[in-house]
Amino acid sequence: MGEYEPKIEVNFPDNVPSSKGSTVTLECFALGNPVPEITWRRANGVPFPSKVKMKYSNAVLEIPSFQQDDTGGYECVAENKMGRNTATGRLVWRLPQWIQTMKDTAMAIEERLHWECRANGKPKPSYAWLKNGQIHVEDGVLTVSPLTLSDAGMYQCVAENKHGIIYFAAELMVLASPPDFTGNVLRALLKAKAGTTVMLDCKPQAYPTASILWKKGNLPIHTNDRIALSPDGTLRLANVSKSDAGSYTCFARNRFGMSSTTGRLLVTDPTRIIQGPVDLEIIVGESIVLPCQVASDPVLDVSFSWAFNGQLITKGDGHFELVGGVTSIHRTAGDLMIRNIQLYHAGKYICVVDTDVESLSAVAVLIVKGPPSPPESVTVEEVTDSTAQLAWSPGRDNGSPITSYIIQTKTPFTVGWQRVNTVPEVIDGNIHTATVVDLNAWVEYEFRVLARNGVGVGEPSPVSVKTRTEDSVPIAAASARMSPVPEELQNGESFGYIIAFRAFGEVSWTHVATSAPGASRYVYRNDSLAPFSPFHVKVGTYNSKGQGPFSPVVTIYSAETEPSGMPAGVWARSVAASEIEVNWQALTITPERVLGYEVVYWEDDTKPETMGKVRGPWNQTSVTVNNLAGNTQYFLTVSAFNTAGTGPFLPAINVTTKKPPPAQPPLNVEWTLIGSQLSLYWEPVVAMESESEVTGYQVSFSALDDNLTLPENEDDYIIRIQTLSEGGLGPASDPIRIHRLSMFCFFFVHILLS
Structure with a gap:
């Protein structure tokens, strides 16, 4: 393109x-x-x-x-x-824009209305006013004075230029009414403290505004340098006294009528705090009462509240309790009890006293002292085989200077924390380093520090890092009885024992090493040794640093053999339904050592669970076997024994235990007490065929507390009755309780049957 x-x-x-x-x-x-x-x-x-x-x-x-x-x-x-x-x-x-408008207005009859509206625009707009749709005034300002009821209505301000026309509307209400105090009556009773200023409002709703007149009682009130009346009808009474007390009435009048409102002024004496809280120093854990007592006019309602460091104290905290009440017609208390005080309770306490007419307060500062806070940053700076150099930072002293420090340790071999020796022995509160002494070598230690002040010992510091002391040769000697040396006393790695021994009468020692730290036994075997040969023995220790000390020398013996002989004879007899007395003749000559004799008994070979053993020393030739079954045949034998075991047993003998005593206790026991003579009666007990015949009765007297000393005359006594037979004592009757049995001490009465 x-x-x-x-x-x-x-x-x-x-x-x-x-x-x-x-x-x-x-x-x-x-x-x-x-x-x-x-x-x-x-x-x-x-x-x-x-x-x-x-x-x-x-x-x-x-x-x-x-x-x-x-x-x-x-x-x-x-x-x-x-x-x-x-x-x-x-x-x-565009069209003109409003920059000033009016709003709906309610005004009293006879007042002056001034409305103004403004709009911007180019060209500058012209203005007109409409009332209820009719042209009213050709201007941006509307003034009506005085207002009449006919002036009420809907008004519009009109702004117009070549770009168009705009409207803004507002309603005017013209009010006419007599004075009305509804919602604005004087308080029926107004309390005021003597010496203060009292404002009595008189603000009726009245159109037009009402004229105001005040009376005290029936007399008009005249203004002076102490009493003033403001344009809005408020009566101001300065520096009130008891003479100002009384009934006050405000009268309001306009051309539509009159109204009034009345209230009573009560002038009270000033409230005084007669006992307030004072600054205190207190110890953690104690409880105190901060007093707050006032003297007040009896017509006033008094309330108390407390603030702690600017915060209102509520009932939710279990440490605080508001105590007190009315103590007399003019005195009221609102004391604050603080239980189990803690460090965080230190601070400013304010007692606030509120009455109908005033508010007062009293302040006290509470200083709480407690044991020191835990020290910090415990470090181990230098370690040897028996010492550790420690350093730490002090914690808060909590209101009482730190006087000293305590160092504690814990190892894998101790139960809990233990206090240790230090250099210096007493660690002053101004010192923050010390040397722990008397430690064991090659042991892992933890350390902590506690601070002490005039209140007590504080909580321990955080635990230091685990630190192992250096190793050294063993210091602890082993026991010749081969009790293992505890690990915390082994002082290093590669720990073991050296066993040294020699036969009785020899000069040179035989040494044997064992590398088992937990060893507690060493066996030396020599088939040529005679039984029970004596040896000298000592046990030493060693580790990777060298050899430690030996234990003291002790004498031990090689193993012995069991006795080869047997007692010369044995015989037995039943002494009760559950007891057999066994006798034998002692061994006279035997090459082996005899430590004692063993009696073995049983019912028969088909009942191994009935077998029992009784042992006695070497110088004893009889024993009593107890807890046997009544009317039962038992087999018995005897042998000598020593540490090697038992020797040969004698041929078994047999003996039958006596029949058991009657199982039936005496029944229907009756008694009479005449003076110091007690008579007892009961039904005789008849033995069954499998039981021993009754040979008599045993009556037992004892004080209620089983004290067998001479009883007091006022004690209660317990009496029991049992049967006597060759099988032993039978079961006791039901206990009989007797009160005030005079001149009797504990004794037995045997009653034989013919």
Whole structure:
């Protein structure tokens, strides 16, 4: 396509209405070859203000915040070397815009109405007023004075220029009524503190405004330097006293009528805080009462509230409780109890006293002292095989200077934390480093620090990192009985034992090493040794750093053999239904050592669960076997024993236990007490065929508390009765309780049957 002059394809209308404050955009797009250059100008030749922007290669003209000065003709010019072309249009102001209007109004009859409306526009608009649709006044200001009831109605302000006409409407209501105190009556009872200023309002609703007259009782009130009446009818009484108390009436009158309202003024004595809280120092965990007591006029209602550091104290905190009440006709208390005080309870406490006429307050500062806060940043700076150098930062002293520090340790071998020795022995509160001494070598330690002040010992610091002491040769000696050395005393790696022993009478020692740290036993075997041969033995320790000390020398013996002989004879007899007495003759000569004798008994070979054993020392030749079954045959045998075991047993003998005592206790026990003589009666017990015959009865007396010493005369006593037989004592009768049994101590009475 060849070259051609510009052709405007998109332009703007001849008239572009625009509103104040809006952004106006004019577009001018042109075709041509070469590409045409677009420029803009105003028809009146006035340059564009700085706010005007050109966009898209000048194809768009943008005018922000459109104002009346921006109206007029605009021209777009498209030009290239082949020619030029133009497009024109006009920006016009829209209808007038309101800048001042009126609103619905209610006014009293006889008042003055002043309404004004204003609009902007170009050309400047003209104004007119309409009332109920009829032209009223030809101006932008409407004034009516005095108002009458006929002036009420709907008014419109009209603004008009060549671009059009706009309206704004508001209603005028004209009010006429007598004074009315509904909603604004005087308080029936007004309390005021002596010396204060009292304002009594008199604000009736009245159209037109009412004239005001005040009376105290039946007498008009005259103003002076202390009593004043404001234009709105408020009565001001300055520096009131008891003489100002009484009944006050406000009278309001206009041409439509009159009304009044009455209230009573009560002048009270000032309230005084007679005992308020005082600054205190307190210890954590204690409880206190902060007093707040007032003297007040008895006609006043008094309430108390407390604030802590600016926050109102509520009942939700279990530490605080408001206590008190009316203590007398003129005194009231609102004390604050604080239980189990903590550090965070330190601060400012304010007691606020509110009455009907005033508010008072009293302030106290509470300082809470407690044990120190935990020290911080515990570090281990240097370690040896028995010491550790520690450093830490102090925590808060919580109101009492730190006097000293305590260091505790814990290892895998201790239960809980333990206090340790330090250098210095007593760590002063101004010192924040110390050396822990008397530690075990090659043990992993944790450390913590506690601070002490005049209140007590605080919580421990965070635990230090685990630190292992250096290794060293063992210090602890092993036991010749081969009790393992605890791991915390092994002092290093590769721990083991050295066992040294020699036969009795020899000079040189035999040494054997074992590398098992937990070893507790070593066996030396030599078949040529005689039984029970004596040896000297000592046990030492070693680790990777060297050899430790030996234990003291002890004498031990090689194993012995069991006795080869047996007792010379054995015999037995039943002494009760559950007991057998066994006797034997001791061994006289035997090469082996005899530690004692063992009696084995059983019912028969088919009942192995009935087998039992009783042992006695070497110098004893009889035992009593207990807890046996009554009327039962038992087999018994005896042998000697030592650490190697038991020797040969004698041939078994047998013995039968006696029949058991009657299972039936004495029944129907009766008693009589005459003076100091007690008589007892009961039914005789008849033994069954499988039971031992009754040979008598045993009567037992005891004090109620089982005390067998001489009882007091006023004690209660328990009496029980049992049967006697060769099988033993039978079951007791039901206990008999006897009160005030005089001159008796604990004793038994045997009653034999013929």
